[in-house]
Amino acid sequence: MARYGMAFDYKLCINCHACEVACKEENGIDLGAKNHRLWIKEEASVEGDFWNLKRKKAEFIQMQCQECEDAPCLKACPNGAIYKDENGIVRLHKERCDLSRTCMSACPYDARYVDQRDKVTDKCIFCADTRLSRGETTTACQITCPAKLRYFGDLDDPKSEISQVLKQREYFTLKPEAKTKPKLFYLK
Amino acid sequence: MKVIHTSRRRFLKGSVALSVYATSSFATLSTTTKTSTKTTKTVSYLCNMCRNKCAGFARVEKDFITKLNPNQYFPKSRNMLCPKGNSAIQAVYDEDRLKYPLIRIGKRGDGRYKKVTWDEAYEYIKDKLVKIIDEQKDNRSTVAYCNGEGFNKDEYIKFFGSKFGSTNFLDEGSICLNTKLGATSLTIGDVGEMDVAGSNFLIISGANRYESLITPDSVDMIHSKQKLVVLDPRCTITATKADEYLPLLPGTDLAFCLSMIYVAIKDELYDKSYVKEYFKDFDKLKKHILSEKYTPSWAESKTNIPAKKIKQITKEFFSSSNPLYYLGRRSVWSKNDFQLRRAMVLINALAGSINKKGGIIFGKPFVLKNEEVNEPLYANAKERFDLDEIVYGSQKGGSWLNFRDKVINKTSPYPIKAMFIRKHNLMQNMPNISKTKKMLEMMDLVVVLDTMPSDTAMMADVILPECTFLEREDMVVSFNRLEPSLALRNQVIKPLYESKSMQDILAGLGKKLSKPMFEVSAKYDEDLQDSIKELGKKKAFIEGGYDLSELYKNDISTRNKKLIVSQFGKKVYDSLKTKGIWHPYIDKQKELFNNYYQYYPEDKKFYTVKRKYKVKCYLKKLEKHGFDSLPTWRDSYDFKVSKDEFRLITGRYITTTQTATANNIMLKEFEEENHIWINSHDAKRLGIQKGDRVVVMSSISSIVIKAKPTNKIAPNVVWFSHGFGINSPQMTTSFAKGASDNEIIEDKFEKIYGCATMHETNVSIRKL
Numbered sequence: 001m002a003r004y005g006m007a008f009d010y011k012l013c014i015n016c017h018a019c020e021v022a023c024k025e026e027n028g029i030d031l032g033a034k035n036h037r038l039w040i041k042e043e044a045s046v047e048g049d050f051w052n053l054k055r056k057k058a059e060f061i062q063m064q065c066q067e068c069e070d071a072p073c074l075k076a077c078p079n080g081a082i083y084k085d086e087n088g089i090v091r092l093h094k095e096r097c098d099l100s101r102t103c104m105s106a107c108p109y110d111a112r113y114v115d116q117r118d119k120v121t122d123k124c125i126f127c128a129d130t131r132l133s134r135g136e137t138t139t140a141c142q143i144t145c146p147a148k149l150r151y152f153g154d155l156d157d158p159k160s161e162i163s164q165v166l167k168q169r170e171y172f173t174l175k176p177e178a179k180t181k182p183k184l185f186y187l188k
Numbered sequence: 189m190k191v192i193h194t195s196r197r198r199f200l201k202g203s204v205a206l207s208v209y210a211t212s213s214f215a216t217l218s219t220t221t222k223t224s225t226k227t228t229k230t231v232s233y234l235c236n237m238c239r240n241k242c243a244g245f246a247r248v249e250k251d252f253i254t255k256l257n258p259n260q261y262f263p264k265s266r267n268m269l270c271p272k273g274n275s276a277i278q279a280v281y282d283e284d285r286l287k288y289p290l291i292r293i294g295k296r297g298d299g300r301y302k303k304v305t306w307d308e309a310y311e312y313i314k315d316k317l318v319k320i321i322d323e324q325k326d327n328r329s330t331v332a333y334c335n336g337e338g339f340n341k342d343e344y345i346k347f348f349g350s351k352f353g354s355t356n357f358l359d360e361g362s363i364c365l366n367t368k369l370g371a372t373s374l375t376i377g378d379v380g381e382m383d384v385a386g387s388n389f390l391i392i393s394g395a396n397r398y399e400s401l402i403t404p405d406s407v408d409m410i411h412s413k414q415k416l417v418v419l420d421p422r423c424t425i426t427a428t429k430a431d432e433y434l435p436l437l438p439g440t441d442l443a444f445c446l447s448m449i450y451v452a453i454k455d456e457l458y459d460k461s462y463v464k465e466y467f468k469d470f471d472k473l474k475k476h477i478l479s480e481k482y483t484p485s486w487a488e489s490k491t492n493i494p495a496k497k498i499k500q501i502t503k504e505f506f507s508s509s510n511p512l513y514y515l516g517r518r519s520v521w522s523k524n525d526f527q528l529r530r531a532m533v534l535i536n537a538l539a540g541s542i543n544k545k546g547g548i549i550f551g552k553p554f555v556l557k558n559e560e561v562n563e564p565l566y567a568n569a570k571e572r573f574d575l576d577e578i579v580y581g582s583q584k585g586g587s588w589l590n591f592r593d594k595v596i597n598k599t600s601p602y603p604i605k606a607m608f609i610r611k612h613n614l615m616q617n618m619p620n621i622s623k624t625k626k627m628l629e630m631m632d633l634v635v636v637l638d639t640m641p642s643d644t645a646m647m648a649d650v651i652l653p654e655c656t657f658l659e660r661e662d663m664v665v666s667f668n669r670l671e672p673s674l675a676l677r678n679q680v681i682k683p684l685y686e687s688k689s690m691q692d693i694l695a696g697l698g699k700k701l702s703k704p705m706f707e708v709s710a711k712y713d714e715d716l717q718d719s720i721k722e723l724g725k726k727k728a729f730i731e732g733g734y735d736l737s738e739l740y741k742n743d744i745s746t747r748n749k750k751l752i753v754s755q756f757g758k759k760v761y762d763s764l765k766t767k768g769i770w771h772p773y774i775d776k777q778k779e780l781f782n783n784y785y786q787y788y789p790e791d792k793k794f795y796t797v798k799r800k801y802k803v804k805c806y807l808k809k810l811e812k813h814g815f816d817s818l819p820t821w822r823d824s825y826d827f828k829v830s831k832d833e834f835r836l837i838t839g840r841y842i843t844t845t846q847t848a849t850a851n852n853i854m855l856k857e858f859e860e861e862n863h864i865w866i867n868s869h870d871a872k873r874l875g876i877q878k879g880d881r882v883v884v885m886s887s888i889s890s891i892v893i894k895a896k897p898t899n900k901i902a903p904n905v906v907w908f909s910h911g912f913g914i915n916s917p918q919m920t921t922s923f924a925k926g927a928s929d930n931e932i933i934e935d936k937f938e939k940i941y942g943c944a945t946m947h948e949t950n951v952s953i954r955k956l
Contacts, residue, residue, distance in 0.1 A: 050903060143267075
């Protein structure tokens with residue numbers, strides 16, 4: 001029993017794609033650029049003419065399921081296919097999913113995609129059925145990251161590194177106005 | 189072992205390795221992993237997806253590699269794997285891989301081959317070689333051999349150089365960074381290592397460390413609190429992350445450097461006590477720089493970087509405690525490249541940033557003993573010729589463009605009749621592909637050892653399928669100087685199909701060739717004839733070292749064990765077999781945060797070592813050959829393009845390693861094809877919009893590529909990534925996607941190291 005969350009030291013990201021490949025290899029995600037459990041969004045762009053570029057330091061935002069405490073996808077599913085597991089991770093009873101895609105439209109973060117192989121909607125589940133089920137304590141994206149910017153762990157354990165980091169540093173969550181109470185945190 | 193003969197990738201399409209199990213027996217696997225080692229094992233290995241050689245652990249389930257994870261013990265790679273490292277599984281299970289020995293039945297380049305046995309392949313090579321060497325009267329150098337970057341290069345040289353006796357070895361150095369290596373060792377007596385982590389003020393000229401990862405440099409840049417200044421004619425991710433980005437015109441970095449030296453000397457910002465103790469001919473440098481008046485305003489006129497900015501950066505650099513002017517790690521751009529790298533080294537030296545934290549350090553690498561080779565002496569083997577007219581050049585890897593010119597123009601002192609090509613995609617890796625094609629067409633025998641049916645493999649008479657790096661053990665390697673370690677590439681799975689390791693291939697070839705080749709020598713080599721008279725044939729053969737497969741009497745595992753145990757002991761060997769790595773603090777290394785480690789304790793890092801050396805400002809040999817013995821700007825270095833022209837510059841995406849990763853199905857997701865960057869205003873003027881197909885034409889050829897108008901590139905400059913435009917239809921994922929830069933880059937080379945200059949081509953562009 002844990003309450004898993006992730007914190008991103010997001011400014012360190014160089015958009016190298018290591019996390020995306022590691023996720024796909026670990027979790028057997030469909031090939032194809034549009035099929036992904038996680039992706040990187042480029043925030044700042046460079047404006048102006050080349051010799052006088054107005055340059056904000058590039059910022060890349062790590063995007064994936066925000067593991068909402070109050071998950072709109074869970075509520076939206078007409079078949080009761082979406083549930084929270086014992087570690088607070090939003091999961092799917094695959095056999096109950098009929099691809100109505102109501103969860104996809106309900107998600108404010110666009111975190112779900114259609115897994116064409118299993119014909120279900122899929123999203124990041126913190127490697128719950130791969131790494132975590134084998135007793136590993138890191139996610140694929142976290143361990144491979146050159147910047148080591150992804151902190152993953154139990155939010156209920158005050159001694160966990162993620163709890164410590166969230167205590168020491170300021171952070172924000174995405175789309176707070178959606179009132180979803182995400183368990184993903186972006187460190188300022 | 190389970191060998192998938194049919195299309196594994198088709199089987200895997202829409203999924204990746206693990207999902208094979210996920211659909212069948214995943215549930216069982218996930219429960220047995222923790223308790224049983226029978227179905228799942230973890231093997232340490234070293235990556236080979238680029239030159240870095242990061243360390244990893246492979247998860248192997250029932251002889252399948254299902255996941256690659258980073259290795260926390262390697263100081264160099266800092267417990268990470270990049271996107272390419274993560275996708276190495278796809279290189280192993282690429283259905284296009286070379287699976288069997290093949291002999292050509294069609295015309296060179298048309299891709300028609302027949303499957304043969306290894307013995308048939310060796311037999312074919314032997315017959316051809318005996319004829320060639322006989323015709324050339326035992327001049328072994330008529331067989332040229334080449335090998336790109338990688339661990340087995342030295343082994344390969346031992347076979348074809350030391351044993352077979354050819355002097356004509358070529359490698360990637362002359363299409364890569366020989367000028368940098370040369371400039372550093374000629375100036376401070378050693379190639380050194382750049383301590384990026386220890387630097388608090390870092391200037392990077394052109395190198396794109398966040399889109400072309402070098403370990404540990406790129407990782408250290410992310411984590412250190414240094415000030416980062418980036419100079420580039422293209423606003424790369426490295427540039428967007430920099431504290432200061434100085435856009436400049438291509439090929440003018442030398443002017444910036446000269447001006448930094450000017451300001452440092454003129455304003456006396458340099459480290460006087462260091463200069464006094466270590467510099468040789470500082471007066472000459474001072475006089476030269478001041479009299480040439482390399483002022484910031486002068487440099488502004490060459491680079492387009494404001495004079496004020498140059499002054500400011502110079503002042504900040506020289507007032508920092510640990511400044512580093514990054515020497516780069518990439519191809520040679522311009523004809524002034526050697527002078528540029530020299531100027532960079534001198535800037536570091538003027539700041540006292542040599543043999544010191546945050547500078548160019550000498551450190552203390554582990555030196556591995558060399559296995560002895562009994563080298564035959566071939567009286568008729570002639571010297572290499574590709575370094576004629578080159579001032580220094582690399583005696584090891586030579587000069588590709590000079591070599592190729594001499595072969596195709598028939599100006600070499602003797603003909604080159606055969607080539608053995610390994611892990612070197614000649615048909616894509618150097619400027620002016622049509623010349624490479626011509627060279628290969630002139631050969632009586634072309635043999636390619638590779639894992640993929642590359643454009644070069646399609647020019648081969650015999651293709652010998654090598655296994656990938658995850659299917660073999662390689663000889664132990666010593667890494668790094670600041671935090672030295674030993675690393676071992678362990679075998680993760682057995683070679684798939686009929687592929688073999690290079691050592692096994694050469695062992696087989698050696699066995700087949702030894703006796704017949706010895707007979708050819710006996711016919712022409714008077715020294716050998718004397719030796720036979722004296723010792724008898726059998727003894728002359730053995731004692732003379734003519735058994736070419738002698739090196740491979742023991743397999744790699746046995747050789748590694750013997751070498752490592754005798755030099756470092758059993759404990760080190762065990763560490764290398766299990767962890768893949770050994771360094772003195774491996775049992776005590778400390779996790780600093782979130783799986784990021786400290787390896788050597790701070791006071792044990794080799795920042796400064798005892799060493800006598802001088803900083804040589806003046807290189808007399810250059811003057812003798814009519815070149816500048818001190819870094820000098822020449823008018824011919826000015827950036828010049830006519831009104832309707834563009835300067836073509838090249839580079840690569842973070843997900844590609846030249847053409848080596850071209851066919852990787854996972855990496856293709858990020859860049860299916862390359863696009864040409866063109867300044868938005870230029871594009872507008874030419875009516876070019878995003879995604880338009882454009883014709884790019886140089887003096888040698890033209891290509892068609894899609895356009896990407898952007899404000900991130902200088903006007904009159906265009907850029908596109910190397911590694912695309914594959915011509916081999918056997919490479920089904922990458923065939924005909926995007927365009928190849930070397931199709932249109934003019935084959936010019938600088939004369940100090942004989943390196944191809946990649947950024948000296950002007951092109952015209954029009955919408956198709």
